Amino acid sequence: MITVKNYVKPGTLEEAYEMNQKRANRIIGGMMWIRMGRGNVNTVIDLSGLGFDQITETETEFRIGCMSTLRQLETHSGLKETFGDFFKECTRHIVGVQFRNGATVGGSIFGRYGFSDILTAFLVLDTKVKLYKKGIVPLSEFIRMDRDRDILEELIVAKDGRKAVYLSERRSQTDFPVLTCAASEKDGTVLLSIGARPMKADVTETTIDEMEQAADTFTYGSNMRGSGxxxxxxxRVLAGRAKKALEEGNV
Ligand SMILES: Cc1cc2nc3c(=O)[nH]c(=O)nc-3n(C[C@H](O)[C@H](O)[C@H](O)COP(=O)(O)OP(=O)(O)OC[C@H]3O[C@@H](n4cnc5c(N)ncnc54)[C@H](O)[C@@H]3O)c2cc1C
Incomplete structure (x- = not known):
């Protein structure tokens, strides 16, 4: 259990950022992960008053506010039209609808959790993160950056015509995944991302023909859900299924 002394809902990002520089304080998304922890938090900083709870779409991109929920990703009509079932597939196994109505995109990406379906998925799209202090950074760079006390404002996802597919393997429905896999194809170039290895997702560039071999180049480890x-x-199996789906246009 965690014990929280104060709750604040800042009116500006600068205010939120300043408060977050104190180690005893914490930004909260949906509080779904934080509340599983232990210890004392002086002040939780709720970003829900700053207008980051929407997914907006233009001709060229989606902007996904950090306080948008996983359920919004799952049900957004523009995302569905552009990426087919991709977002439904990467969200639908996560606990349940009520949970996904609370868990946020910001918390899921900033947390960089090893088991994350969400991180695995966004890595195969042209995704950038907008950080309050560091500005706009490609997601593939963000996952390698040291953890700090910046604020993730939104994700920017290009509508560049790529086709994408998402797959995961779980020992039982709604459990954490044993392995996650996403792939996208555009002009013959494939991005393949594998997560829950159990290390956090990473992404590599390959071709349709080489996808299974590319899966072998990732590092795999063991935990209670499976051996390396x-x-x-x-x-290899998930990369093979993703290859088939991309080849058949079943995305
Ligand atoms: C029981 C359980 C099962 C789960 N199963 C899965 C699963 O199968 N697959 C999967 O992908 N995920 C899973 N998750 C993770 C879940 O989907 C969320 O990603 C996670 O709970 C974060 O939730 P939240 O948005 O409420 O963030 P919070 O818990 O509020 O915050 C998480 C962390 O992110 C920081 N943070 C939040 N927002 C921001 C921001 N905008 N800028 C900077 N820092 C920020 C917080 O300070 C905190 O450190 C599971 C979580 C739980 C609790």
Whole structure:
């Protein structure tokens, strides 16, 4: 259990950022992960008054506010039209609808969790994160940056015509994944991302023909959900299924 002393809802990002520089304070998204932890938090900083709870669409991109929920990703008609079932597939196994109505995109990406379906998925799209202090950074760079006390404002996802597919393997419905896999194809170039290895998702560039071999180049490890050897096997299987889906246009 965590114990929180104060709750604030700042009126500006600068105010939120200043408060977040104190180690005893914490930004909250939906509080879904934080509340599972232990310890004392002096002040939780709720970003829900800053207007980051929408997914907006233009001719060229989507802007996904950090306080948008996983359920919004799952049900957004523009995302569905552009990326087919991709966002439904990467969200629908996460706990349940009520949970997904609370968990946020900002918390999911900023947390950089090893098991994250969400991180795995966004890595195969042309995704950038907009950070309050560091500005706009490609997601593939963000995952390698040291953790700090910046604020993630929104994700920017290009509508560049790529086709994308999402797959995961779970021991039982709604459990954390044993392995996650996303792939996208544009003009013959494939991005393949594998997560829950159990290390956090990473992405590599390959071709349709080389997808299974590309899955072998990731590092796989063991935890209570599966061995490294099993994960490596699954990586090939999921990459093979993703390849088939991309080839058949089943995305
Ligand atoms: C029981 C359980 C099962 C889960 N299963 C899965 C699963 O199968 N697949 C999956 O992908 N995910 C899973 N998750 C993770 C979940 O989807 C959310 O990603 C996670 O709970 C974060 O939730 P939240 O948005 O409420 O963030 P919070 O818990 O509020 O915050 C998480 C972290 O992010 C920081 N943070 C939040 N927003 C911002 C921001 N805008 N800028 C900077 N820092 C920020 C917080 O300070 C905190 O450190 C699970 C979580 C739980 C609790």
């Amino acid at each position: 050897e099993y994960r490596k096997h699954l990586g």
